[in-house]
Amino acid sequence: MAGLAESFRNIWKVEELRKRILYTLGLFVIYRIGAYVTLPGVDAQVLSEVNAQSGGAGLFGFLDMFVGGAFLQAGIFALGIMPYITAAIIIQLMGAVVPYFQKLKREGEEGRRKMTQITRYLTVAITSLQSIGYAINLQYGATGTAIVIGPTWFVVTTVIVLTSGTVFVMWLGERISEDGIGNGISLLITIGIIAFLPNAVINEFNLSNNFFIFLLEIGMWTLITGGIVLVSQGIRRIPVQYAKRVVGRKVYGGTTQYLPIRVNAAGVMPIIFAQSIMFIPSTVAAFFPDSPFMQNLGSWFSDISGVGYSVVFFLMTFFFTYFYTAITVNPKEMADTMKRQGGFIPGIRPGKQTSEFIDNILTRVTLPGSIFLGFVAILPAFAMQAGVSQGFAMFFGGTSLLILVQVTLDTLQQIESHLLMRHYDGFMKSGKMRGRRG
Structure with a gap:
């Protein structure tokens, strides 16, 4: 402290x-x-x-x-x-x-x-x-x-x-x-x-009949937040060797650097996409109040704590994680940039083989990230099934908690950079924030 x-x-x-x-x-x-x-x-x-x-x-x-x-x-x-x-x-x-x-x-x-x-x-x-x-x-x-x-x-x-x-x-x-x-x-x-967070915590405290249960909920919330921080910071480092080159009297290159592949390269966008689509049936059903089928469909998609809703939500988050990662991360562009700068992955030929190697690594690394992201998306449903009020349960996972964690980490890294640039110790002297590692 x-x-x-x-x-x-x-x-x-x-x-x-x-x-x-x-x-x-x-x-x-x-x-x-x-x-x-x-x-x-x-x-x-x-x-x-x-x-x-x-x-x-x-x-x-x-x-x-x-x-x-x-x-x-x-x-x-x-x-x-x-x-x-x-x-x-x-x-x-x-x-x-x-x-x-x-x-x-x-x-x-x-x-x-x-x-x-x-x-x-x-x-x-x-x-x-x-x-x-x-x-x-x-x-x-x-x-x-x-x-x-x-x-x-x-x-x-x-x-x-x-x-x-x-x-x-x-x-x-x-x-x-x-x-x-x-x-x-x-x-x-x-x-x-x-x-929304203060009111959600106060309402949960007022609705809780047992103070110990309330402290247990806060403890679980803290553990979940820590897990999200861990996965958000997780990267797979690919070693990249740069060849030596002589410019004038100076020698450049000849060093080993790392190409970071994030476990959760898609960030919070897959959950936002999935959740937006999950709300469409219930929204459309509101325009057909006389249709029993549409009302039943809307009720099914409105029950965010239901098993069926959670399964569909998990699968859609899993799909959009791969979809958004494929759009935002371009292995071919990485390989071309590396080749222009004289870099290569040891044991892998530059060009197409490097692109395929990065793509295979990205596919394997994204698998645990997509599973974790899908699990985080449906955590509020588990929290509501356990007796947590809906307002506070929304902060046990899903879009809100992911945004809070990732934006906070990004802001702390910027503050950390300002402090280290002026020879002050940052928030975490022995931590593993990406800004400090860099």
Whole structure:
């Protein structure tokens, strides 16, 4: 504990790091205030009563967690940063199949700037379309309650406000990344998720009849978090030998480095894809209240603690882990880059054999990662079966816990780099964070 306290004191000794952290916290406050500013023309009291009756479950509840409660509260940041995430995923997927985007990826910094600009334009287009649906749902939703006070021009004003809000949140994320600490977009999502954690813990404590059981739940939660940290940091290192080359009077190369292959190269995206698809049947079923088949189908996909739901969710997460890894990690590109730089894997010929070797390693390493990710995805179902309340069970695994762990690790690595650069000890003097190993 003394070493941890010393690390926190060192943070405040570094003026640049202190300013970055305070700047980031200030933008967090602005973001959280926007979540409580209701859209013009919406009766906030009636809306809260409707949300209390619906319980915030299903797809809307899932989206609400990512924006810190602004979605169900009809805040000006109701769509949050999610349209930007959607646009970024689309651009990333197109970069794997569209030649134009593949060319931009090879152009270095200039290509990244162009792709960022295209992502911003696509974000505005996606936000405009989503805000139209959001406004229509508020005005003509099947709640049976008049949520909108002044329906005149409500859709137009809502589209303008929500689009402006998303663009502003996107700007906040970019400011955090450039002038603050950590990845701004990821941190804004994390702050929205953390906003639900205190209430979930307090409600679980109030509902628990035994204090020992509550402490046991906290202990299990800590162990699960530690396991996710371990797998998130897990890598398979492939040795790469670089040949010696003489440039002038200096000799370069001749050293052995390592190509890191992550156990969980796909990150949290497979669970997000799988969970989004799992919510589609129940959402579609809501539009067919007179169809017994659709209602039964919707009920089956709404029972997130059921065995059938968990099995399908596990298999979809397993599939999307391999799918997303295949899209984002390109063994052929790794092999070509290694060949251009004069590197080779000992015992493997450069070129096609190197690409096949990396692909085989990636396939084998992804198998335990995909199984673990699928298990993490269905952990909330096990927690609910064990008696944990649904609100707190969502933090036992799934999207929320993975995002919290990975974003926290990324932010700590950046803080660690600032401290080590100024000859201070980081958070973990004997730890194995990738930033310190590097």
